[in-house]
Amino acid sequence: MTARNYQLAASASLIALIFLGLGWELWWAPIKPGGSWLVLKSIVLLAPLFGILRGKRYTYKWTSLLVQFYLLEGLVRATSDSGIAQRLAIVETMLATILFVSVILYIRATRTPDIEKAASAS
Numbered sequence: 001m002t003a004r005n006y007q008l009a010a011s012a013s014l015i016a017l018i019f020l021g022l023g024w025e026l027w028w029a030p031i032k033p034g035g036s037w038l039v040l041k042s043i044v045l046l047a048p049l050f051g052i053l054r055g056k057r058y059t060y061k062w063t064s065l066l067v068q069f070y071l072l073e074g075l076v077r078a079t080s081d082s083g084i085a086q087r088l089a090i091v092e093t094m095l096a097t098i099l100f101v102s103v104i105l106y107i108r109a110t111r112t113p114d115i116e117k118a119a120s121a122s
Helices: 003-028 037-044 049-054 057-080 084-109 113-121
Strands: none
Touching: 003 037, 003 049, 003 057, 003 084, 037 057, 049 057, 057 084
16 A cells, blocks of 8 residues: 555544544533533544645654544443443544554655665664
């Protein structure tokens, strides 16, 4: 696969993760009826959105660190919640995993030859 494919996968999974977080905490299974403050976790994902869409390598690097919190939340809530919240947590875990893997693969695919040479020498 090419860097463009990884960029598309990262973009799609990030956008889906944003919409999942909004829907989850506002309508589908909020912690409190009527919505909760956890909807703000989706707003945090807007920070890397334009960098991911534009293919900025530095944004991909720090997004790989940020997305781990969403992976952790999905795993915790998938094992502790029940009903629709558990299914939404499983979807969040899958989307966060896809985002993490595609971000890492994009970073590897866009390395410069100098970095590749130094990495293979060590």
